[in-house]
Amino acid sequence: MNPRLSAFIKISMFVMVLSLTACSGTAEPPASPEISTPANEEATAPETDNEQAPEVTRPQSENFELMTGEGNQSLPATLHQGNGFSLYVFEKFAFDADKGRLFLSGNPEYEVTIEALPANYDLTQLKTEGNKELEERGEVSDFSGELVEHPLGSAELYLQASGSEGINDYMVWKSETGAAFLFRLHNPKGEEASDFAGPVLVSLSTVKSDS
Template identity: 30%
Template sequence: MTNMSLKKHKWKKTTGWMGMILLVIALTACSGNDSETGMNAGGEANANQTETGNNSEQTNPDNNAPDDTAGETKQGTGTFVGFIDNHSAEIEMDGAPAAFQMDETLSAAAQSLEQGTPVSFEYVERPVEGDATLKQLILTKLEAAPAKGMMSELPAEKSIEVELEGMKETRTTTLAKGEGYAFYMFDIFSFDAKTNKLMMNYDSDYHVVITKLPADYDIEELAKAAQSDMSKVGKVERRTGDQIYETMRDAELFLFAQGKGLTQQYIVKNIDGQGFAFLLNQPVGEASEGFGPLAFASINTVVATD
């Protein structure tokens, strides 16, 4: 064999070995890439990668929906106090405020609720990690409750016990309707819904002016305005405790003024979350003794209807 032929033969052998080495390297690289993407050489999913993926789908720290650690669904009613932040609100339940978590859907729905709105709701209790005595309250349902005293629920007549001249007796009253409220009145009264005035049939100077207050009323501002008006009658006293008639002692404000021939009383009450003001105008005369107890009894039947 010539020198030239020998050189060609050696080059072909070298080229063949080099090709085999490059092929092995290529296959090894492909196998490594498959492992990094979660696939093994046979095209099957990498077990470790699949497990990690499943765990990330199950974990959602912002999810307030009930889970396996939450207790049974409970129902409640109360008064909506307001938002604490975008995902929690305060509701007064059984006379005590409580903080409730909520998801975005409930939060959006609750935007229409005003402070002081009666609400009904459902919730679950989730234990707080690290302290078994603490519970996180999670709302699952929240809506405005039907107003207490809706007209469809109020009977046309009602029997009420009153005390007159030291003697207790039961009298029948009839339903009267004002703008956004209703109450029961005795047959000695008539009611003008346009002026919100409950008047004694015998003498209309004996009357009660009823005012339904806004949700954000300020008791001190009301007191200041009423004192200014009542000072025209006489010295105004702000009474509390035993100074107030027994049936009116739940009042937030009780002002009393007396002058020549006239007594006025200004009373503010919060009735089922709705504020009302009552101005009693009582001249000195024959009807004075019966007017007060019967007027107070009627005031105590007032309910909001919307």
């Protein structure tokens, strides 16, 4: 064999041995690059055989169509977290998470309280309690099942009392996921009445249970 060719083969084999030795070493592999999820991108966990994937995170802000004094407008609302639920809140409104209270920032008398109901709630008992509460505010009307185009048209119970001090509503409403909530709304007579009613009803229609 040609001496030069023999030397070349020996050198090549030596290099291959070094390469194999390096590959079989105990050095730790390089760390995988960390992948961050964009703020506006929704992420879900992989689904397993015995466990359903958790619900995707709600966007931090959404636009909703509202009828205003200037016509139909698309207005932004921000996601707020309550006690076991979340909802979207428009500008000029504030939300007290501890009390589940949504109100007009400039006049807190315009308010609604939100209460999550247990799965075994008694609708008949709630109706009795609602009538008793509202009787003190004025004549009580039952609009349950009649509010077809209303933001809360799917309400199981919709009682309303109208009196000299304004309008009071007592509503049992179910979200798309089947969770039930009790809304107590107070809309006094005044200049802010129309500014309160439209946005607050849309906000209530976005209430969603965390579980």
